[in-house]
Amino acid sequence: MVSGYRVSSHREEMDFDAIHTYISSTYWAEGIPKETFKKALDNSLCFGVFSSEGKQVGFARMITDQATFAYLADVFIDEAHRGKGLSKWLMQEVHDHPSLQGLRRILLATRDAHSLYQQFGYTPLSSPSTFMQKWQPDIYKG
Known part of the structure; x- marks a missing residue:
């Protein structure tokens, strides 16, 4: 807290x-259309961080079947509110959520927040050769 x-x-x-x-x-969703993002949120378990004034200053979402697998996405804390422990608290709340208990695997992708996620048990893929992807990094660019 x-x-x-x-x-x-x-x-x-x-x-x-x-x-x-x-x-x-x-960098991971530049230019995502509102309609696309709304659909993504509607199909995810979402978490918000709110200031005492009620302003949303952070967010994370889990894309999950709530039984075996989840993918952590779209995590942020607004710059003006960083350095207060909010990202750690948000991650703890996400991982403590009742719908996310007993999952066999949770994945995420990050370019720059490895140290945060390592505190919650995330490690590099143990066998990256077994994972594949269909990646379209410019899909939101007209």
Whole structure:
């Protein structure tokens, strides 16, 4: 828990416009159309970090079958609120969620936050040769 903030997984509290504005400017989802992102959120377990004023300042989502597998995506804390332990708290809340217990595998992709995720048990793939991907990095560019 971080004083002056709260974490929620209630979908009705998520500020879609704030989340989309942030995510659509990231290296991993630059230019994602609102309709596409709305569909992604509708089909995910979402978590928000909110300031005491009610402003959404962080987000994460799990794409999951809630039984065996999940993929952690779209994690962020607004720059003005970093350095307070919010990302660690958010990750703890995500991993403690009742719907995410007993999963065999959780995957994620990150370019620059390895040290955060390692604190929650994430490691490089033990056998990367068994994983494949269909990757279209420029799909959102007109």
